[in-house]
Amino acid sequence: MTYKHKIQYYETDKQGVTHHSNYIRIMEETRIFFMEEIGCGYERMEEVGIVSPVMNVNCDYKRPTTFPDIVEVELSVLELSKLKTRFGYKMTVGDKVVCTASSLHCFLDLNGRPVALEDRFPEFYKILVEMQQNAK
Amino acid sequence: MTYKHKIQYYETDKQGVTHHSNYIRIMEETRIFFMEEIGCGYERMEEVGIVSPVMNVNCDYKRPTTFPDIVEVELSVLELSKLKTRFGYKMTVGDKVVCTASSLHCFLDLNGRPVALEDRFPEFYKILVEMQQNAK
């Protein structure tokens, strides 16, 4: 599953390259795209009553990108436990890796209490398990 | 009342100048600063139960700015009626005008119904009246 983000003019800075903060936003776009593709998009999350705040981001900048590059992002599942998951991101422009990153998420109900994803949202958990196995 | 905004590196674009969308954000910062200075800040607005969405923005870009410029913004009241007000913004760097702009706002209660500012928030209305007279 590959997400494509086109670098916009307003995402560049006076160095002539994409400002490094924007990769964090591309990561979020990628998660949202992925969730929608697997049928677990925003509306489904709301029905289930789960939010998954970001607990950590880690981002290695390998090569600069700039407008009007198309960044392709491959999402993977690096870690998965009852209460948390870590997604991995590999971003490329053409055949060059430009950025690798990860983000850690917990799962909370609408009162802010941790929930076990496997119980609360099994269809999503199952897909994450498969993705984690593929990543190995 | 003058608000100072320091242009940040991430606000520039690959042309080497402040991206034009950021002036709209500087306008919001200026309004917030002004409201706080006159004792009608966010918490007071919440107590009163008023929101003032932006209905229109108009922005004339006169000269480019860039990191690490300090933009000074003078706020004025261009129009004032029972239900709406238009703020004016004059932005300068040193003695050069870099941008002039305006924004139109209505006043709504928390159910989204228009409210007469004079009745609902007289202390704020009075200051706007004075500012409009000064602007003439």
Place this chain on the structure above:
Amino acid sequence: MTYKHKIQYYETDKQGVTHHSNYIRIMEETRIFFMEEIGCGYERMEEVGIVSPVMNVNCDYKRPTTFPDIVEVELSVLELSKLKTRFGYKMTVGDKVVCTASSLHCFLDLNGRPVALEDRFPEFYKILVEMQQNAK
């Protein structure tokens, strides 16, 4: 020619709606999309040696949008002279108009001197003329 922008989570604010500054960015995305569609994209502009800075933006907010809305933008040419053009933007979500806007641009060579678009970039000028006639 319709451009589609998907509202991202990071474009919303604590009011629960798309922050008004982001529409200015959607306008830029739309221009870039349009220029590429007609074969006058960034690389062609660079070959020709033209930049077209934004001199003014004007934006009427009609209805709020939010994540994950898809905003469709129709671009038109409102004004066209030797040295300037004004684009119009009609943004809709489904059958509702959410925002109408315009932006004024001049054309400069790489030394910052005004250029007559008709002479310097006739293929682009011709398309703008046609679009302006269609808009009437």
Place this chain on the structure above:
Amino acid sequence: MTYKHKIQYYETDKQGVTHHSNYIRIMEETRIFFMEEIGCGYERMEEVGIVSPVMNVNCDYKRPTTFPDIVEVELSVLELSKLKTRFGYKMTVGDKVVCTASSLHCFLDLNGRPVALEDRFPEFYKILVEMQQNAK
């Protein structure tokens, strides 16, 4: 040395909190503030002919913040070698830690070649050495 960043309305998202991408920008603001405070600001960097791109960011989100919080950031030097340095950031609102983060930077000349900071910019290097010792 403490940098203060006021959370702006446009930095919040529909969850009602500061969007997590903005902390990366606050980190940049803090570095710029620090460099200026010690007399090694942007102009001095340009004279010396050094740029220091971000190679990695790592950010732990501890508690949400929102408009109009004031985030106080303490900068520290976590690692220092001839060619790289890692800054640490401790962000607090009142007496609560809201975010801890770090960023890794190399030093390049204007042709993109690595430079030894100690040789090229000794006044800055000396301060980093002192800060690293204080951090222990």
